[in-house]
Amino acid sequence: xxxxxxxxxxxxxxxxxxxxxxxxxxxxxxxxxxxxxxxxxxxxxxxxxxxxxxxxxxxxxxxxxxxxxxxxxxxxxxxxxxxxxxxxxxxxxxxxxxxxxxxxxxxxxxxxxxxxxxxxxxxxxxxxxxxxxxxxxxxxxxxxxxxxxxxxxxxxxxxxxxxxxxxxxxxxxxxxxxxxxxxxxxxxxxxxxxxxxxxxxxxxxxxxxxxxxxxxxxxxxxxxxxxxxxxxxxxxxxxxxxxxxxxxxxxxxxxxxxxxxxxxxxxxxxxxxxxxxxxxxxxxxxxxxxxxxxxxxxxxxxxxxxxxxxxxxxxxxxxxxxxxxxxxxxxxxxxxxxxxxxxxxxxxxxxxxxxxxxxxxxxx
Amino acid sequence: xxxxxxxxxxxxxxxxxxxxxxxxxxxxxxxxxxxxxxxxxxxxxxxxxxxxxxxxxxxxxxxxxxxxxxxxxxxxxxxxxxxxxxxxxxxxxxxxxxxxxxxxxxxxxxxxxxxxxxxxxxxxxxxxxxxxxxxxxxxxxxxxxxxxxxxxxxxxxxxxxxxxxxxxxxxxxxxxxxxxxxxxxxxxxxxxxxxxxxxxxxxxxxxxxxxxxxxxxxxxxxxxxxxxxxxxxxxxxxxxxxxxxxxxxxxxxxxxxxxxxxxxxxxxxxxxxxxxxxxxxxxxxxxxxxxxxxxxxxxxxxxxxxxxxxxxxxxxxxxxxxxxxxxxxxxxxxxxxxxxxxxxxxxxxxxxxxxxxxxxxxxxxxxxxxxxxxxxxxxxxxxxxxxxxxxxxxxxxxxxxxxxxxxxxxxxxxxxxxxxxxxxxxxxxxxxxxxxxxxxxxxxxxxxxxxxxxxxxxxxxxxxxxxxxxxxxxxxxxxxxxxxxxxxxxxxxxxxxxxxxxxxxxxxxxxxxxxxxxxxxxxxxxxxxxxxxxxxxxxxxxx
Numbered sequence: 001x002x003x004x005x006x007x008x009x010x011x012x013x014x015x016x017x018x019x020x021x022x023x024x025x026x027x028x029x030x031x032x033x034x035x036x037x038x039x040x041x042x043x044x045x046x047x048x049x050x051x052x053x054x055x056x057x058x059x060x061x062x063x064x065x066x067x068x069x070x071x072x073x074x075x076x077x078x079x080x081x082x083x084x085x086x087x088x089x090x091x092x093x094x095x096x097x098x099x100x101x102x103x104x105x106x107x108x109x110x111x112x113x114x115x116x117x118x119x120x121x122x123x124x125x126x127x128x129x130x131x132x133x134x135x136x137x138x139x140x141x142x143x144x145x146x147x148x149x150x151x152x153x154x155x156x157x158x159x160x161x162x163x164x165x166x167x168x169x170x171x172x173x174x175x176x177x178x179x180x181x182x183x184x185x186x187x188x189x190x191x192x193x194x195x196x197x198x199x200x201x202x203x204x205x206x207x208x209x210x211x212x213x214x215x216x217x218x219x220x221x222x223x224x225x226x227x228x229x230x231x232x233x234x235x236x237x238x239x240x241x242x243x244x245x246x247x248x249x250x251x252x253x254x255x256x257x258x259x260x261x262x263x264x265x266x267x268x269x270x271x272x273x274x275x276x277x278x279x280x281x282x283x284x285x286x287x288x289x290x291x292x293x294x295x296x297x298x299x300x301x302x303x304x305x306x307x308x309x310x311x312x313x314x315x316x317x318x319x320x321x322x323x324x325x326x327x328x329x330x331x332x333x334x335x336x337x338x339x340x341x342x343x344x345x346x347x348x349x350x351x352x353x354x355x356x357x358x359x360x361x362x363x364x
Numbered sequence: 365x366x367x368x369x370x371x372x373x374x375x376x377x378x379x380x381x382x383x384x385x386x387x388x389x390x391x392x393x394x395x396x397x398x399x400x401x402x403x404x405x406x407x408x409x410x411x412x413x414x415x416x417x418x419x420x421x422x423x424x425x426x427x428x429x430x431x432x433x434x435x436x437x438x439x440x441x442x443x444x445x446x447x448x449x450x451x452x453x454x455x456x457x458x459x460x461x462x463x464x465x466x467x468x469x470x471x472x473x474x475x476x477x478x479x480x481x482x483x484x485x486x487x488x489x490x491x492x493x494x495x496x497x498x499x500x501x502x503x504x505x506x507x508x509x510x511x512x513x514x515x516x517x518x519x520x521x522x523x524x525x526x527x528x529x530x531x532x533x534x535x536x537x538x539x540x541x542x543x544x545x546x547x548x549x550x551x552x553x554x555x556x557x558x559x560x561x562x563x564x565x566x567x568x569x570x571x572x573x574x575x576x577x578x579x580x581x582x583x584x585x586x587x588x589x590x591x592x593x594x595x596x597x598x599x600x601x602x603x604x605x606x607x608x609x610x611x612x613x614x615x616x617x618x619x620x621x622x623x624x625x626x627x628x629x630x631x632x633x634x635x636x637x638x639x640x641x642x643x644x645x646x647x648x649x650x651x652x653x654x655x656x657x658x659x660x661x662x663x664x665x666x667x668x669x670x671x672x673x674x675x676x677x678x679x680x681x682x683x684x685x686x687x688x689x690x691x692x693x694x695x696x697x698x699x700x701x702x703x704x705x706x707x708x709x710x711x712x713x714x715x716x717x718x719x720x721x722x723x724x725x726x727x728x729x730x731x732x733x734x735x736x737x738x739x740x741x742x743x744x745x746x747x748x749x750x751x752x753x754x755x756x757x758x759x760x761x762x763x764x765x766x767x768x769x770x771x772x773x774x775x776x777x778x779x780x781x782x783x784x785x786x787x788x789x790x791x792x793x794x795x796x797x798x799x800x801x802x803x804x805x806x807x808x809x810x811x812x813x814x815x816x817x818x819x820x821x822x823x824x825x826x827x828x829x830x831x832x833x834x835x836x837x838x839x840x841x842x843x844x845x846x847x848x849x850x851x852x853x854x855x856x857x858x859x860x861x862x863x864x865x866x867x868x869x870x871x872x873x874x875x876x877x878x879x880x881x882x883x884x885x886x887x888x889x890x891x892x893x894x895x896x897x898x899x900x901x902x903x904x905x906x907x
Contacts, residue, residue, distance in 0.1 A: 017855025024852075024866045029874065062848060063871060063878045065837055072848050079851035108843045 009137065012130050013082045020075070032074060033059045034129040035266065042262050044313040050268040051260035051314075053128070069110075073122040074129070076101050076112055081126075085138040091175065093140050094120055128266045133177075134223070140174030145225045146195075147172055148202055149213030150185035162213070167202050169214070176228040184236045186213035190279070190353070191221075191229060193244040193253055197337050197348070204349035210357075213238070221257055223264070226271040229257065233273045240273055241362070243353075246281040246291075247334035248305045248325070254278045258364070259314050277362035280352075283327035284361075286335055289352065294342060295333025302334065320363050383516055385460060385485055393797075394486050397435065398552070401545030402745070404439050404483040405429070405554050408539055409561060410473040410742055411480050412443035413568060415537070419446040420589060424569045427558065429547065431575040436491065437545045439483075442538040447501035450508050457484055457497050457539070458512040458521030471593035471680050471788050473742045483541055485514050490544035494524040498538040500531045507531030547575045552745045558582065559694055560736050560743035564682060564784065566690035585689040593680035596788060597629040599673075600639075600666045601712030609659050612651045620654060621647035630672050639665045676707035676714045679786050682741060687720040687782065695780060698724030699824045705813050710805040715787035717809040719817045722780040723824060729778035733757075733767070737800070738784040744798050751799035753783045756810040765818035766825035779821070783810060841871055841878070 023030045034057065035041065041056040062071045080100045085092055092100070098116040105112060113119045127134055134141075148169035151162040155173065159182065162170045173179075190212050192198055198216035201207065207214050213232070217225045232238045242257060244250030258276050260268035286292055298306075309315060310325045328334065340348045356362075389395060393403035409425060416423035423443065430438040448456050455462045460481050484495040500507040511525035531538070549555060558572050562582030569584040603611075617623035624636035631639075640647040643665035645658050654662070682690070687702035702720040709715070720736075727734065737744040737753045748754050754774070762768075762775035769775040791801040800806065845867045846860075853860035871878070 013855055014857065017852050018858075021852055021856045021858050021863060024863060024870065027866070027870055027873070029870060030867075062844075062867075063841060063874065065878070068841060068844055072844050072851075075848055075851040075855065079854035083854050105843050105847055108840065110840070110843070112847070 009132055010082060010086050012132055013078055013086070016078060016126075016130050017075070029061050029063045030071075031059050031061045032071065032129060033057055034125060037124065037128060037263070037266065039262060042265050044259070048268075048272075049259060049274050049314070050272045051262065051265045052268055053265050070122070070125075073101070073113055073118055074125050077119055077122040078126055081137050081139065089138075091138045091140050093142075093174070094123070097123065097139055124263075124266075133267055133270060135175040135177045135227070138175075141222060141224070143172060143174045143224065144220075144222055145172035145215065145217035146170065146198065147213065147215045147228075148198075149189075149207045150183075150211060151181065151213055152183040154180045154182055163208075167199065169198075169202065172215070172217075172222075172225055172228060174222065174224045176224045176231070179228070179231075181231075181236060184213075184232070184238070185211065186238065187211045188239040188241060188357070189213045189215060189229060189232055190241050190243060191215045191217075191225075191257070192242075192337070193250055194337050197243065200341075200346075201349055201353075204346050206349040206353065209349075210354065221253060223267070223271065226257060226273075229276075230271060230273050233275060240276045241279040241357070242276060243279050243337060244281070245334065245336045246283065246286060246328070248302060248309045248328070250281075251278075251321070251324070252305075252309060255309070255312070255314070275364075277364050279356055279362055281335055281337060281339075282361075282363060283324050283331070285352075285356075286327075286331065289340065289343060291335050291339050291342075292331070292333075294335055294339035295331055296335070298328070298332050298334060303329075324363070385482060386489060386516065389486065392482055394482070397544055397546035398548055399746075400486055400490075400543060401429070401437060401439070401547060402552070402554050402557060404486065404541055404543060404545075405441070406557060406742070407480045407483050408439065408441035408541075409558070409570075412441060412445055412537070413561075413565065413741075414472050415445035416443055417589060417592075420592070421445075422567055422569070422584065422587065422589060423565075424571075424584075426571045428573040429554065429575050431547065432542070435544050435546065436542065437547065437575065438540060438542050440538065440540045442536065444533060444536045447499040447535045447537050449501060450499075453497055453499055453508060453510050454512055454521035454523055457481055457495060457510070458514045460485065460514070460519055470595040471678065471740055471786055473740050480539065481514065483543070484512065485516075487541040487543040488513050491542045493542040496538075496540040498529060498531050500533065500535050500537075503534045505535075555580065557743055557745060560738070560745075561741075563690040563694050563736065563782065564687075564738050564741045564743065566682075566686050566693065583693060585693040586686050590682060590686065591680045593788075594678040596674060596678045596714075597627060599709075599712030600624070600628045600631060600669075600671055601709075602789065603628075603663070603666070603712070605659055605663055608663060609656070612654050612659065615651040617651055619648040620645060620651055623651040629674050635669065635671065639669050642668060673709045674712060674714050676709075676716075678788060679707055679714055679716045681716050681718055681786050682784060684718075687718060687784075691720050691722050691780070691782065695722055695727070696725040697722035697727065697780070698828070699821075701817060701820045701824075703813050703816050705809055708805060708809050710791070710803045713787055713789045713791075715785060715790070715806060715809075717806070717813045718782075718784040718786070719810075719813040720782035720784075721817050721821060723821060724778050724828075727778040727780055730776065732774045732776055733779040733781055735774070736780065736782040738782065739790040739792075739797075739800060740786055741784065744800075746798040747793070748799075750793050752802045752807055753785070753800055753810060755802065756807050756814060757781065757783075760811065760814050760818060762818065765822035766829075767821075781814075781817075783813075785810075838871075838875060838878075842868075845871065 020030045035053040036056040036058045041054040043052050043054040045052045060067045060071050062068055077097065080097065084100055095116060098113060098119040101113050101119050103112055123134060123139060146169040147162050149162050153160055160170055195216050195218045198214055201214055206212065215225065229240055233240050242254045244253050257273055260272045264271065306325055306329060310322060315321045340352055385392065394400045405427060409427065412425050413423050426442040428440045432438055458481055460479065487493060487495060494511040494513045497510045497512060498507055506528045509527050509529040510523060513522040513524055515522050555574060558570055562568065562570055566585040567589055570582040572580045611627060615623045615627065617626055621633060621636035621640055624639060625631045625633045637647045643661040681704050684702040684704050688700045691700055700722055704718045705716060707714050707716040737751055758772060758774055767775040767777040767779065785800055791803060793799045793801045846864055849860050849864035849867060852863050
């Protein structure tokens with residue numbers, strides 16, 4: 001989906017409202033139709049290699065005891081965004097949207113929304129209904145990521161050199177659509193799950209020595225970072241390497257970046273990166289670098305998750321991944337990135353990463 | 365020189381009933397000034413109603429309580445009953461245990477009290493004043509006025525005044541008793557007693573002036589007298605040894621088998637002979653000659669013999685329709701219902717249970733339910749917790765019927781429950797006659813009646829709650845409309861008013877349809893299983 005301008009966004013919301021008003025004018029019980037967002041309607045598109053929403057449609061009518069409140073929440077969130085954010089050009093956090101919609105309906109003890117999950121949900125609905133992304137709707141989430149490397153970008157008029165921001169690096173905003181890349185000298189992007197690994201690499205000047213762009217998001221990959229990585233991949237043609245723990249949660253972090261997630265399947269096109277490579281830690285690394293003695297025993301949750309992941313349509317026929325999962329089960333253990341420090345504090349910067357990248361030991 | 369025994373014999377004398385009363389007034393409902401006033405009103409009113417009904421005319425009773433000083437009251441009750449013949453007036457009002465109802469197997473109110481003469485005696489003992497009676501038995505008959513006291517030692521009437529006066533009605537009785545008492549309002553007050561009488565006897569009109577000079581009229585709601593109760597002979601199963609011995613001693617029958625078949629119901633001469641045979645007594649023996657031992661054998665033989673139930677048509681229930689009328693006229697409610705169960709038998713005595721119920725209206729919902737207990741249409745105001753009726757109510761799980769209830773307690777809710785036991789012989793737990801005894805058969809009948817009425821209550825509550833919910837839903841839509849309209853106006857740029865009006869029209873048009881929609885869950889809702897999975901994945905992927 002091409003990026004839409006602000007005026008398009010507003011127009012889109014206006015269309016949404018007008019469509020409902022038209023139904024009302026005809027004396028019909030107003031209905032909002034949209035693609036279902038549950039697992040049963042998630043399709044793995046083999047052609048693009050991404051998760052997408054299927055054809056199943058759900059509808060929400062206003063004059064229905066079970067739907068009325070959600071209907072109200074959806075139009076309320078839409079109107080708040082139009083009036084408070086788009087018209088003024090400001091951005092607001094999901095939490096703020098919650099407070100903007102939270103109020104008691106006069107004459108009742110009913111609140112439009114009681115919890116943030118309700119306004120979040122309404123917003124996701126709105127994305128699916130209008131085809132507009134949360135970012136286009138000027139709504140942000142927590143920012144939880146940093147970036148260090150030879151990149152110069154412009155953020156809201158400020159020029160930022162990501163190599164000159166000390167150990168903390170550039171704090172990646174929640175919405176990355178509006179950043180412009182002024183100069184990108186890095187050869188590749190190394191995205192890692194662990195902030196502590198990021199700090200290790202920054203202290204070792206790994207990015208300088210290897211001309212890499214280091215990105216972390218402290219665990220889960222936010223939409224902002226996924227979008228940023230996609231843009232670096234597509235616009236700047238940088239290879240993207242992912243470094244996570246050797247466990248199925250780490251593997252899933254890669255999976256989300258590569259194929260998309262179930263919850264955000266409707267936004268896959270804007271977020272997924274088909275060319276992304278998994279760098280490690282792999283089962284082979286465990287053997288090669290003698291990490292077996294640092295294995296952490298799998299618990300029931302891990303085992304259940306392994307089964308779940310191995311059955312995903314996009315992993316089912318992937319021999320490499322099935323082998324990794326099989327070995328994980330055979331080890332009956334998982335390994336953290338930090339286990340590499342057992343080989344020396346800078347083993348990861350001096351040996352592991354350069355070797356893996358040089359030998360192109362990737363999975364995809 | 366007299367022996368000690370002779371001395372003692374001189375001191376011993378017959379204690380008269382009146383003297384006994386003086387020393388044991390608590391047994392008869394005169395234990396404190398509040399109850400004394402209540403018992404006096406109750407004795408007089410019960411008497412009036414019994415007498416009037418016996419004459420088969422609709423009762424009209426005037427009750428007035430005048431406060432003469434802080435502790436002294438004048439109770440005046442006037443009825444339109446048959447009156448009392450001149451010769452009997454002194455005995456009816458000034459001799460204890462004198463009356464037509466004593467020992468008769470018939471449903472009536474009066475058998476509960478010791479009689480109006482107890483009140484006369486109480487008044488005399490506390491004030492020294494004579495009771496004043498006027499009685500007239502027919503249109504062209506004179507009205508007799510008596511002032512009466514009781515000779516406490518002899519239990520005989522003392523006539524203080526006897527004259528003919530004007531009495532402005534064709535027939536009836538007026539009784540005036542001055543006594544020490546105390547008047548109060550509340551649950552156990554005279555006011556409440558009369559109100560309950562009015563509820564249980566909707567064919568009665570009561571005009572009441574209380575000591576505060578407030579005139580309260582309990583209007584007649586039913587122009588028909590209840591079915592007349594009939595005298596029946598006692599059933600052998602209910603007879604106790606003392607009673608049987610007395611009956612044997614007083615009997616005029618020539619043979620024992622004749623006595624059994626004549627004095628008891630459901631005993632044929634063949635059955636009488638069977639009983640005698642079982643007891644190993646000659647059937648042709650004179651009843652007077654039956655010994656104590658033989659009487660005991662007789663009782664045992666009766667218990668071992670199969671005797672059919674007594675006839676059940678002797679009872680006079682209030683009736684379902686009259687119960688509802690009675691409740692309606694005195695207490696505002698949203699829902700009324702009543703049940704009159706089929707008569708049943710305990711220990712040879714026919715009895716019948718009736719239950720009436722009110723829900724909502726003026727009744728408050730956040731306290732224990734209100735309860736009216738009745739025995740032969742007479743309200744029971746004391747000893748609530750000892751009563752089989754209370755126990756039966758507590759033992760039912762009212763939660764099943766939409767009320768809240770703590771364990772071992774009466775239920776809570778906007779409910780008034782009236783339970784009536786009609787019987788030729790209502791079993792009380794004690795002489796105070798304020799609580800029904802716990803006979804399994806009686807408890808069973810009460811329970812069945814309560815469950816039945818409970819189901820009706822539950823049905824009503826469910827229905828009204830549902831209606832209320834629907835109304836709330838409809839109003840919820842009404843409240844949502846301005847919100848949705850204003851959001852849509854912001855989005856589309858159309859006028860809010862226009863959208864709002866149009867939505868209101870749609871709601872009005874299809875309200876019925878909308879409310880019938882059983883909420884089957886949001887179609888867009890994710891199935892439970894899926895949503896769990898999704899939740900997990902969200903945690904793993906999303907912020």
